[in-house]
Amino acid sequence: MFDLMLTGVGGEGVLTAGTILARAAQNEGNFVRGVQLHGLAQRGGSIPTFVRYGKKIHSPAITPANANLIIAFEPLEALRATYYANRKKTIFILNNWPHVPINSNIAKVPYPDINEIKKRIMPFAKNVLVFETHKLSLEKFGTSILGNTMLIGAAIGCGALPLKERTVRDAIKSTISRQLDSNLTAFDIGVKMGRESKF
Amino acid sequence: MYAVWLFHSVSMIKDVLEKSGKKVVLLGNEAVARGAVEAGIGVVASYPGTPSSEVPITLSAIAKKCNFFFEYSTNEKVAFETAAGAAWSGVRALTTMKHFGLNVASDSVSPVAYAGVKGGFVVMVVDDPYGWSSAQSEQDTRHYARMVKMPVIEPSNPQECLDLTKLSFDLSEEFEIPFFLRTTTKVSHSIGTVKLGKIKKPKTKGKFIKDPSRYYSLRPNLQELHKKIDAKLKNIEKKYGLKLNKIFEGKGKIGVIASGVSYEYAREIFNLLGINPPLAKLTLTYPTPENIIKKFIKDKTTVLVLEELDPIIENEVRALAKDANSKLIIHGKDFLPTYGEYNVATLMPVFEKLFKKSYGFDFAKHKKKTDLSIKGVPFRNPLFCPGCSHRSIFYAVKKVYGEKTIFAGDIGCYVLGIFEPFKMQDFVVSMGASLGISHGISRVSDQEIVVFIGDSTFFHAGMPALANLKFNDGKTPLVVIMDNSFTSMTGHQPNPGTGITAMGEIVTPISIEEVVTAMGAEVRVVNAFNQKQMTDALNELRKMDGLRVLITKGECRLVTKRKLRSRGLSFTTFYIDQEKCTKCGICTDKFSCPAIRTKKVGKETVYYIEPHFCWGCSVCLQICPHGAIKANTKAVKK
Ligand SMILES: Cc1ncc(C[n+]2csc(CCOP(=O)(O)OP(=O)(O)O)c2C)c(N)n1
Ligand code: SF4
Numbered sequence: 073m074f075d076l077m078l079t080g081v082g083g084e085g086v087l088t089a090g091t092i093l094a095r096a097a098q099n100e101g102n103f104v105r106g107v108q109l110h111g112l113a114q115r116g117g118s119i120p121t122f123v124r125y126g127k128k129i130h131s132p133a134i135t136p137a138n139a140n141l142i143i144a145f146e147p148l149e150a151l152r153a154t155y156y157a158n159r160k161k162t163i164f165i166l167n168n169w170p171h172v173p174i175n176s177n178i179a180k181v182p183y184p185d186i187n188e189i190k191k192r193i194m195p196f197a198k199n200v201l202v203f204e205t206h207k208l209s210l211e212k213f214g215t216s217i218l219g220n221t222m223l224i225g226a227a228i229g230c231g232a233l234p235l236k237e238r239t240v241r242d243a244i245k246s247t248i249s250r251q252l253d254s255n256l257t258a259f260d261i262g263v264k265m266g267r268e269s270k271f
Numbered sequence: 272m273y274a275v276w277l278f279h280s281v282s283m284i285k286d287v288l289e290k291s292g293k294k295v296v297l298l299g300n301e302a303v304a305r306g307a308v309e310a311g312i313g314v315v316a317s318y319p320g321t322p323s324s325e326v327p328i329t330l331s332a333i334a335k336k337c338n339f340f341f342e343y344s345t346n347e348k349v350a351f352e353t354a355a356g357a358a359w360s361g362v363r364a365l366t367t368m369k370h371f372g373l374n375v376a377s378d379s380v381s382p383v384a385y386a387g388v389k390g391g392f393v394v395m396v397v398d399d400p401y402g403w404s405s406a407q408s409e410q411d412t413r414h415y416a417r418m419v420k421m422p423v424i425e426p427s428n429p430q431e432c433l434d435l436t437k438l439s440f441d442l443s444e445e446f447e448i449p450f451f452l453r454t455t456t457k458v459s460h461s462i463g464t465v466k467l468g469k470i471k472k473p474k475t476k477g478k479f480i481k482d483p484s485r486y487y488s489l490r491p492n493l494q495e496l497h498k499k500i501d502a503k504l505k506n507i508e509k510k511y512g513l514k515l516n517k518i519f520e521g522k523g524k525i526g527v528i529a530s531g532v533s534y535e536y537a538r539e540i541f542n543l544l545g546i547n548p549p550l551a552k553l554t555l556t557y558p559t560p561e562n563i564i565k566k567f568i569k570d571k572t573t574v575l576v577l578e579e580l581d582p583i584i585e586n587e588v589r590a591l592a593k594d595a596n597s598k599l600i601i602h603g604k605d606f607l608p609t610y611g612e613y614n615v616a617t618l619m620p621v622f623e624k625l626f627k628k629s630y631g632f633d634f635a636k637h638k639k640k641t642d643l644s645i646k647g648v649p650f651r652n653p654l655f656c657p658g659c660s661h662r663s664i665f666y667a668v669k670k671v672y673g674e675k676t677i678f679a680g681d682i683g684c685y686v687l688g689i690f691e692p693f694k695m696q697d698f699v700v701s702m703g704a705s706l707g708i709s710h711g712i713s714r715v716s717d718q719e720i721v722v723f724i725g726d727s728t729f730f731h732a733g734m735p736a737l738a739n740l741k742f743n744d745g746k747t748p749l750v751v752i753m754d755n756s757f758t759s760m761t762g763h764q765p766n767p768g769t770g771i772t773a774m775g776e777i778v779t780p781i782s783i784e785e786v787v788t789a790m791g792a793e794v795r796v797v798n799a800f801n802q803k804q805m806t807d808a809l810n811e812l813r814k815m816d817g818l819r820v821l822i823t824k825g826e827c828r829l830v831t832k833r834k835l836r837s838r839g840l841s842f843t844t845f846y847i848d849q850e851k852c853t854k855c856g857i858c859t860d861k862f863s864c865p866a867i868r869t870k871k872v873g874k875e876t877v878y879y880i881e882p883h884f885c886w887g888c889s890v891c892l893q894i895c896p897h898g899a900i901k902a903n904t905k906a907v908k909k
Binding site: 108117133170172177181192196 | 285298403457460461532535536538543614615616632634640644645647649650651652653654656691836860870881882883
């Protein structure tokens, strides 16, 4: 059984990423279970999504401190996911390009820098892998959003997410209709980044 | 093309129509939709409400293809009645709603239940413990079922959502009684592998056969009908109580009784703790599954009843235990809360105690540690979408009315006005209540009041309240009808003002302006993306007496985005001219568009606009006092 958690900012592609990976897991013959926490959080709030797969699974949510892998499309959201993490087994994969919440400016609460975030996650992680996906996406495609597919690619490429590159690619094709080519390019770049990482 | 505006990005609608026998991942709500199609559904009438909305969203998208009728009704009562009429005429009908929807529908529910149905009639209600949606309380639909005497079926996961929806139609037809299909957020919004069954050809034509003994729910029929419904419930329990509810034998004398998602948590915990106690899974939870409960508790010393919200089954077990096993120790709400959701972490200590087994991990302690790790980092509150007209309206109203005015809130995306930076909803009660409550306040206080109400909410429950304001005229509040043409919060459903039906038919929209004019209001109609137009009209209306309505027109930006995208077009986006930006922070702190962001360059904070998230509303350009925001001449591809 594999317990995967995806997190990021509402409206910025977390649910789509969850759909892609749930489909890929299904197409590999798994039993899939999960839950997407929408509602008010849909617009701009934090939005954790769970995808669990294996033989037979009951609870839609991951048991706290039990995630195998946490993919965070936004660094601060990775930090907010530590309740589901455990130093014995959880790997974090995160993008290092922040989306500073409005509140940081209004309430004058500074956004911690990436090293601080990493430091705070460490006690709850077996490993923390940081990729420059969203920054690269912004430079290459003029938007940070393709960083999501890139980061998924990185998770596959480095081996932290036990799904096949081909099934995930197929799931991207069947889920994303817009900018499909760029998404696939981003995915390939991500896979390569993952392979070249030290993990 | 209509479909393009409508689908939420995570939609797995393709999968919903896959072939029989195929295994696909579906959302619980999508599985309900598939179940209805497999049951040969003829009519679906709904008013959306999270967490039930994906059922109608899915069904509306496939109605044409599958040849059944779908409508978004103006509110849940009308939806319920529409479906009931079809079911009375022998056609299988479904209505869906969130828990609050049932309050609105309730006036018609009992009489229809008494009368019974010809075609299968399923009323799907989704409860929302914890309040993930814009829920205003954690009410428990199972109480209603007992009041109106309608059977309740409760699935635990997406596969059961499909199978039990289908079964509910069969049973409803067999016993001629409407059935509640009751889920909760974690069932409706969870995904799971589902094996699909055969799709039945829908029956869409029926005939209403006059039968006063049934459809006049008045004296003297009333008592007869009451007698009949009680008998139906008895028969359902007799025939299906032991069949649909299941006992899984296990080890020991301590048993677990569970329903809904709690059953899934129980199973999960059995695995985590390595225990296998006897388990009763309740699926047909009303009429009270007396037989199975008695059978299950007979030889137990202790049972643990797992149900979210109120101790309904627990109390029924207690009553039954008096005869069946008077020494039985019954646990449930003595250990667990009546509020919020259950999960593995909340349930674990109860299992550890009862079964004298340790999981070896303290969730509460872990939570304390992780809470500490996120201490002092900025909170991320939900915001309006980039380019949302509501942001522009709140900004203008605040500019004219300041902060002392009472801001009456209602239900819709504009409820996000509660949060920073606006904080402009002083109360939120129920759909349309902004008007009624404000009227009450204005009858006893001279405080200035501004009411915010959306177009869908206006058609749903606002019209009677506005008529009342006019009828019982006092110093009335200023009413802002935020007309974005859609029922946006729940997924952009059309309403009578949209100009299109759920089946994609173009219709003449009902003009809100004409409606409120007919009610005798002083009306101004303005462009929600034009700050000056809005502030001018507000200043003018503020000086007047009597019923005053400001209608702000600005299509839901997410819909605009989808429309443009489907035509291969994109917005003109905006950027911040770094030479002119004084870093005053108005665009981020007071206006708070998610596209306007800050980054650190060296020690300096730089304000910039993320092109992908700029949906081109141009309002930031109007509010920047330094003229630093400018249009990109080249449109950015989205
Ligand atoms: C009785 C009831 N039914 C449904 C809902 C769910 N609901 C919450 S917001 C909303 C949409 C309101 O649409 P509108 O007033 O047009 O505002 P918008 O979201 O478009 O800004 C609905 C249907 C509810 N809260 N209560
Ligand atoms: S969905 Fe539409 S109405 Fe709701 S916040 Fe987004 S743009 Fe505004």
